[in-house]
Amino acid sequence: MTQEQIQIIKDCIPILQKNGEELTKEFYKIMFNDYPEVKSMFNMEKQISGEQPKTLAMAILIAAKNIDDLEKMRSFVDKVAITHVKLGVKEEHYPIVGTCLLKAIKSLLNPDEATLKAWEVAYNKIAKFYIDIEKTL
Ligand code: HEM
Known part of the structure; x- marks a missing residue:
């Protein structure tokens, strides 16, 4: 991840604080529509x-x-x-979540190309962090 991409993600923090829930609601709508096979893992009451x-x-x-330092959220x-x-x-579910999250970001936040790319790179980094921990369990 480049320094510029890290900065783009940090600049998105206020938007996430404001619109994060709206974004994730849209994300679940997309995921359950496009990948109904993952639905059974989720508790629909919580949705x-x-x-x-x-x-x-x-x-x-x-x-x-x-x-810039994912260890801090370990x-x-x-x-x-x-x-x-x-x-x-x-592990194979992570690209599904990534694809749907990027779709939700695209449709709600109207990002430019560099911002969308920064989120793609960031998601892959975050997903790897989760996957590596889950593999040890
Ligand atoms: C980097 C990506 C992800 C993040 C940041 C994330 C985050 C979270 C968080 C914070 C929780 C709540 C945990 C708790 O209450 O103990 C959760 C629960 C859950 N996650 Fe993820 N997750 C990610 C990827 C995935 C993937 C790939 C799947 C599978 C499609 C998934 C399926 C679930 C399910 C089924 C639950 C339980 C929710 C429920 O009971 O309805 N997550 N996740």
């Missing part, structure tokens, strides 16, 4: 109550804040990783 979009928005915000990710492994989340 309806808005609890899950809130949690994911927070996780994205934490990752954006720590994008204790947070350690907990999420346990939930993921328990519910059957696998």
Whole structure:
């Protein structure tokens, strides 16, 4: 990830604070529509109550804040990783989440090309961090 891309992600923090939940709601809508096979892993009550979009928005915000040093969010990710492994989340599911998250960013935030690219690179870095921890469980 370049220094410029790190800066772009950090510059998105205020937007994430403001619109993070809206973004993740759109994300789940896209994912459950395009990849219905992952739906059974999720607790739909948490979708309806808005609890899950809130949690994911927070996780994205934490990752954006720590994008230059993901180790700082290790204790947070350690907990999420346990939930993921328990519910059957696998490495191959990560590109699905990445594709849908980028689609949601594109449709809601109207990013320029460099911003979209920065998010793509950032997501891959964040996903690798989660996957590496989940592999040890
Ligand atoms: C970097 C990408 C991801 C981030 C930042 C993320 C973040 C989170 C967070 C913060 C939670 C709540 C954990 C808890 O309450 O203990 C969670 C739960 C969950 N995640 Fe992820 N996640 C990611 C990738 C994925 C992937 C690839 C899948 C599979 C498609 C997935 C499926 C789930 C499920 C099924 C739950 C439980 C939610 C429920 O009960 O409805 N996540 N995730």
